[in-house]
Amino acid sequence: MAEQNNVILHGMWASPYAKRVELALNLKGIPYEYVEEDLRNKSDSLLKYNPVHKKVPVLVHNGKAIAESIVIFEYIDEIWKDGPQLLPSDPYKRAQARFWANFIQDQLMENTFLVVKTAGEAQQKAIEQVNEKLKVLEDGMKTYLGEGIVDVKNNFGILDIVYCVLFGAYKAHEEVLGMKVIEPEKFPVLFSWLMAFVEMEAVKKATPPHEKVVGVLQVFRQSALKSSSIA
Ligand SMILES: N[C@@H](CCC(=O)N[C@@H](CS)C(=O)NCC(=O)O)C(=O)O
Incomplete structure (x- = not known):
């Protein structure tokens, strides 16, 4: 544990x-001051x-910005060594966690936002892309998480955080899109992984209110559809 810990997080509620990072600090139980930015x-x-x-x-940790x-994430693990680590200590597990976190970030995030930003044929294509990537992730997680899903409360890390932040507000997405985001029948591992995570207190604390997320998604969707119809 660092001797002196003055921790400030500059964030934006919908980012x-x-x-x-908010979730990582909550899950590790690190006290911090939060500064909401107007982007x-x-x-x-x-x-x-x-x-x-x-x-x-x-x-910003003791005046130093990261x-x-x-x-x-890596900085947090190196400074706060007590308690659960965000990256597994085993090098192979750590490499896998980074690999799948990058997969979610590079392959799933953009397509998921595309579903919100499009309609008709373009949206159908984006949905197919998301389902294709979810299938790859489902198969990957069967091996990576294995029995670990049930123990997510004691054994979370960057991969859980990246996944959970993308899909944690799934109910708001479902309300705005009128469709299931992760179908339990098609993706049982991903679905139970998400359910285990959203039940955690630290996750609930970091999740913005449902109505607020619905509102921002609607505005985001309408302005994207409007600008694509003008273009
Ligand atoms: N690669 C960055 C991405 C951060 C990012 O894209 N932040 C957005 C909010 S979601 C932002 O601050 N955008 C302001 C801007 O682009 O001017 C990370 O992982 O932290």
């Missing part, structure tokens, strides 16, 4: 990347702490 009018602190990307999240969610 999945900032949510990852249309970024604070001087955000620009000072993240001059390269000018994005949230930024973690940006990029995955980099922040």
Whole structure:
């Protein structure tokens, strides 16, 4: 444990990347001050702490700034060595956790947002893409998680966090889209993994209110559909 711990998180409530860090801090039980940023009018602190990307999240630990969610995860593990680790200590498990977290980020996130941003044929195509990637993840997790799904409360890490932040607000997505996001019959492992995670107190604490997520998704969807009809 570091001797002195002054921890500030600059985030934005709807940012999945900032949510990852919020969740990691909650799950590890690290106290922190939260600063909500207006991304249309970024604070001087955000620009000072993240001059390269000018994005949230930024973690400021004893005056030192760390940006990029995955980099922040690694920093958190190295500073707060007590309690559960976000990255497995076994090098092979750690490599696998990084591999699948990158898969979710690179292959699933964009397509999932595309489902929200499109309609008709384009949306159908995006849904097929998401289902294809979910199938790959389902098969991968059968091996990776195995019996571990039941023990998610005591054994969470970056992979659980990245997955859970993407699909944690699934009820809001379902309400806005009028369809199931992760069908339990098609993806039993992914579905039970998500159910185990959303029940955790730390996850509930970091999840924005349902109505607020529905509202932002509707605005996001309508403005995307409007601009695609103008283009
Ligand atoms: N790779 C970054 C992505 C962070 C990111 O894209 N943050 C968005 C909010 S979701 C942001 O701050 N956008 C402000 C901007 O692009 O000006 C991470 O993992 O932390």
